[in-house]
Amino acid sequence: MNAARDEEPGLSLLVHQPGEEPALLHTGLASLEHGLPIGPDTIFNVGSVAKQITAHLILLSASDNLLQLGQRAADLLPRLKISDVTVADLVTHRSGIRDAESLLSLAGFRDLDHYTADDLRTLAYRQDQRAVPKDRFLYSNTNYLLLAEILETVHRTTLPDLVRHRVLGPLGMHSTRFKTDPRQVIPGAASAYQATQHGWQHTETPVTLPGPGTLWTTVGDLDRWLTHLHQHWQHPHQLPWQEAVDYEPSDHEPYLYGPGLYADARPGRTAVFHYGHEQGFSAAAHVEASGLRVIALSNNAGLSTDRVTAAILRDLHEQPMLPPKEVLLRAATLERIPGTVVRTQPILDDRDRHTEIGTFTCDQALGSLQLTSSAGALHLWRRGTRDQLTPTGPGVHVGNGYTLTIPSSMDQVDRFTLDLDRAPGLAYIRQ
Known part of the structure; x- marks a missing residue:
């Protein structure tokens, strides 16, 4: 690796071929201040990658008869004014409910301002009609914030306790946790950074999506989750959990969206995946019908795990004889995204x-x-x-x-x- 890049924030990468031991590669620093390198135990914020776990808990709750996917979400959320939205609509981003964080941005929140889950839910409950026609896809983090509230209502416990009991404990994901308060300290967690003209700058602020958007984990724990997901991929001609929730066209053609997962259902390409981008962190989790798993986590705002994962998959499919470790090394040396250096300029009071x-x-x-x-x-x-x-x-x-x-x-x-x-x-x- 380039010595200069070893002194930058970097990547944690994993490729797990079916029947083989996983190949891992870690580059750069988890903490620039303390010179701590990224390693297999470094914990990253994976943002929206967490949606598939939240959706899985909803499906488990339905199988336990605690809720029905086709029932009105307002039955479980009395403050919700859009009466024809179902639980399944929330899962598949077909509720038409606007993203509450986007709405908060219109209020001009500043870097050190803080908001809570209740602030976001209040904005969700102000909405009295769909922002797009019924059954139209509109990606909105608010859907999953409301799903978290539904889970806490029907289980009478907190989301972190529920996911620990139903997912993390049984799968041995002992380094994984939801961060519901931005002041919470997570041992082993990486810090996220972006490059500026004057050096590196922290990207994390007190503003963070509480609950289902703040999952912190390692590549190893995510591999355990994707292994579990693939084991429950029972029908080779169906996508995971498709018997419960249909996959429909999404905001990114030709991909579909189902229970917290994007899907490529094209013949020979069948896979499910999700990306996450949260305050300078970047994450990608990809599993194919064959069982191939690829995970990429970054704490460098100039490194897009979307691009890194695409490069890994391209090499794996086009050069199947290339050792996975070599594939990871090639992907880790991708150039940074053009234009990611932040040029800070004063705002003129004119x-x-x-x-x-x-x-x-x-x-x-x-x-x-x-x-x-x-x-x-x-x-x-x-x-x-x-x-x-x-x-x-x-x-x-x-x-x-x-x-x-x-x-x-x-x-x-x-x-x-x-x-x-x-x-x-x-x-x-x-x-």
Whole structure:
């Protein structure tokens, strides 16, 4: 390995061929401050990879007759206003419920602000209609936050206790845990970093998705989970747990989505997988119908485990005689993602040079947004920070991760619609 990269945050990789011992490779540092190298016992935040475990607990609860997948989620969550959403809709991201973290971002949360699961659930319960048509896929972390609440309701215990009793203990995943409080200390955990012009910078903040989005684990423990998943992949012509939950088209063609898993159901490619991205951490967990498992965990914001995993799988399939250890070495030397160096610049307080258009609120989101114009450009303000919008068509303007549509003349803006990737159709009205 490159000596300079050995002094950077890095990767923990695992390839497990059916009937063979797993091949592992660990590169870089878990802690830059203390010079601690990444090893087999280093614990990473795997973000949305945890969804498959949460979904598995829902399926177990259904088999125990504690709930039904087809029942209304509102039967178990009395505060939920969208009455026709089922438990299965939450599992497969077909509830149409907007992502609460995206909604909170509109309030202008700052780096050191903190929110709780209750804050996010409150935003979920403000929503009174689907943001997309029924049965349309809309990836939303809020679905799994609500599933966690359902699990805690029907089992009368906390999600961490439930997953420890039903999954982690039986599978020997003793290094794995849910982190429900950002202040909680996890022994052996890596820190996540991103590169800046002035050196490395921590990416973790007190803001974190409580519960099902904060699973911390090792490559070895994830391999135990994927082994369990494959053992229950009973029908070679079916995807895991497909007899309980159908896989349907997702937001990434040609992949399907089912119980917390994306699936490639094409002949000769059959596999299920999920990626996770959380505060500079990156994770990928992939298992094929043959039993091949590939896991990649990173604490470097410039290393995408999506790309690393794709490189590993390409070599394994195209060069089957290549030793797995060599495959991992090749993948670990992939170039960093272009443009991942963060260039921090001060935000100029130039509001006095802007013409006020109006202040707007939405009953589905917290806080207010302001529109101004300056030098012929439109700007959106939230809690003292602003985005300059780029016009892309009549009344249509694009910002950082969203589209703003003004149905009326710019001379008198009374309302606009804000479409975020995971929270579309937000109607803002002038105060």
